[in-house]
Amino acid sequence: MPKIRVLSDILASQVAAGEVVERPASVVKELVENSIDAGAKEIRVDVDKGGAALIRVSDDGCGMSREDALLSLERHATSKLRESSDLAAVRTLGFRGEAVPSIASVSRFRMVTRETDAVSGTEISVDGGKLRDVRDAGGAPGTQIEAKSLFFNMPARRKFMRAESTESAHVEHQVRLHALAAPWVRFRLRRDDRSIFDLPPVAKAVDRVRQIVGTELARELISLPIGHGNGVSVEGFVLPAKHARKGRRHQFVFLNGRPVEDAVISRALAEGFRGAIADGLHPAAWLWIDLEPGLVDVNVHPAKREVRFHRPLDLRDAILESVTAGLKPPVQSATPVPVTRVESPAVDLPTRSVAASRVPQRPVFSAKNVQPELKWSPPKQSVVKSEPDVKSTALPVEPAESKAVETMASPRARFKVMAMLHQRYVLLESEDGLVVLDPKAAKERILYEAMLACRSGSMATQGLLVPVLLEMDPRDLDLLLRERDALADAGVELDGFGGNTVQVRSLPACLPVSEPRPFLEELVEELLHEATPGKRFAFERLAKILAKRASWLVRPKLAEIDGLLDELFRCDLPYCAADGRPTLTEFSLSELQRRFGGAG
Structure with a gap:
């Protein structure tokens, strides 16, 4: 059995680095947060080769003395905490004292720092956790930290880094995130000696949002009124429901100046938009939340991305109230009385999908067969009503029926167009009863096979x-x-x-x-x-x-259904859309007769 041993300082720092330093963007995050804590008014970030070759973060903050600079390289050395009770009142972004030594243990590290009233500064060099040099140095007040050759001494970690462009994109996202969190600070980002952006300081958070999202989206921003209650304050901006998306990447939440991700906040935002966006979509939002430090635990994640709320319902209510008030339409002088339409209950009819056991050989469908004859209008967001509880039954095909199908000139001949239902579905008559056609599903099948037919050649x-x-x-x-x-x-x-x-x-070219x-x-x-x-x-x-x-996008018209059916039955699989849902559903005559009590 192996004996228990105490890890060396360098190995312990490398283990800690595995939690704190996941990729170049993690280094940028930790160093930028330290710069903000140091009171910087300007922060510059430089990266080369996605951060693998160089990460440099420079600030004009308070700087450090030589003694403090050396202490910052010791694990768990911090100026943010003095006793355990301070952990319940953390207001700074950093407090663990692990970031700098962790970064120094997995890179060729260099720090130059100078206090405002000091005659000279201090330069410290560390190579993979080993202190190499400490000397006096000139420089402007503030701190500059370089991390070169990230993970040079941990090849297993280095090989898991992504492409330069991917790592650069994560770095840019991280800097933009902190620019939103601290709008009073100027942020500059350079990549491979090329300026990516330069965001000057602004007095209001909305101006920082405008700098980042651009003029067009900024015009649509909806300001949320400041909400207070039970130690919680919420303010921010959202975009209209049409900008809701399935991912949460367009939600930016800052808790006491700290970028965070939390399901309680995301759910509260979605609840505020209830009825305006479909289930599974998330609104675009920028929220600044101020919470009494004692009501949140920021010490639950090594990289401080996640937090734990002591009273999550109070936070949820504050966000919901603010979003609801912001989305409330302005009061009008005269409001028309809504008319409620009473619908009769739906009839529970057994249904079955139309299937063909054997279909005559059809020519391969090509893109030039598709004409964008169906007009389009933007889809409206609405709450999807549940369908009637309709049971699906199989459609067994007897040998005699199969023979009859084979002798038909085309399966298309089985159906006669009768009427349109709610401008959405088409009612067809078949030899077996009533068939409901979904024109959108039919068009999906047609377009899908048109694109597959072009795969071997060049797509028009x-x-x-x-x-x-x-x-x-x-x-x-x-x-x-x-x-x-x-x-x-x-x-x-x-x-x-x-x-x-x-x-x-x-x-x-085939898409209408x-x-x-x-x-x-x-x-x-x-x-x-x-x-x-x-x-x-x-x-x-x-x-x-x-x-x-x-x-x-298709808006079906009854006059166009015959042509749509002709196109559909030239497809290899006309009875289902590309995603597998049926294009046609049949209500047999015998089932209808049984439902209505007829004798046939």
Whole structure:
């Protein structure tokens, strides 16, 4: 049995680094937080090769004496805490005393620091946790820390670092996050000697949000009234419900100046939008929460990303009240009385999906068969009503029926168009009874097979009259640009446009999209946030998502249904959409007769 041993100081720091320093962005986070705690008015971040080669954070804060600078390299050395009771009243971003020694243990580390009234400063060099040099140095008041060759002495950790562009995107996100948390500080970011952004200090948080989101989105910001109660104060901004997305990357929450992620806060935001956004979507929001330190535990996560609230319901109520008040429409002089429509209860009819046991050979469907004849209008957000409890029964096909199907000129001949239901579904008559057609599902199948037919050749594209510019999270932008070839194979041509903007130049020619911006925004959201890593840009998945999104834009007209059915039955699998849901559902005549008590 191995004997228990005490870890060496360097090994202990490297173990701690595994919790604190996950990637270059983690280094930037810890050093920027120290700069903010030091009272900096200007913070500059420089990274080379995604931070693997160099990370440099410079500030004009209070600086340190030589004694304090050396102590900062000792584990658990901090100026933020004196006794255990201080942990219940932490107001600073850092307090553990682990960040600097952890960073120094996994990099070639250099610190230059000088107090404001000091004649000279101090320079300290550390190589993989080993102190190399301490000497006097000149320099402006403040602190500059460099971490070169990150994880040079931990090859197993270094090989898990992602591509330079990915790591750079995470660094940029981290700096923007802290720029939102401390709007009174000037933030500058340079990457590989190129300026990425320079955000001057502002007096109001809304001005910092405007700097980051851009002029167009800034016009739509909804200010939330300051909410107080039970030691909680909440203020911030949200975007209208149309900007809700499935991921939470567009939610920025700051608790006592600390960027945090918490399910209580996200749920409260979603509740404030209840009835305006569909389940599973999350509103875009920027929240600054001030909470009495004794009501929150910030010491539950090594990287301080997560916190624990002692009275989560009070926080939830404060957020919900603020969001609800902010979204409340202005009072009008005359408000029309809403009219309530009473609907009769739905009839519980057994249903079955239409299936064909054997279908005559059909030609391969190509993109030129598809005409964008169905017009589109933006989908409205609404609460989805539950469907009637309808049981599905199989449709066994007897040999005689199979023979009859084989002798038919086309399965299309089985159906006669009768009427449209609520401008959404189409009622058809078949030899067996009543068939309900979902035109959107049918169009999805048609478009999906059109795209699959083009896979072996070149995808026909339609250039957009005006390219669409989409402002994105830097992490999402990096992923999208790295997969531009896969997207181009599916007919979506895009490239970078500078900053965090991507330019989309074309879409597949077979898609009936008349307003590309909302279509592309939702497409990108689904591509990035609804997939298993490694498969999100597979051609079949791209084709399914494009077909589904385009089919949602269809507004079916009764006069066009015959042509739609002709196209549908030229498909290889006409009875189901690309995602597997049925295009046609049948209510047999015998079932209807039994339901109504008829004799036949």
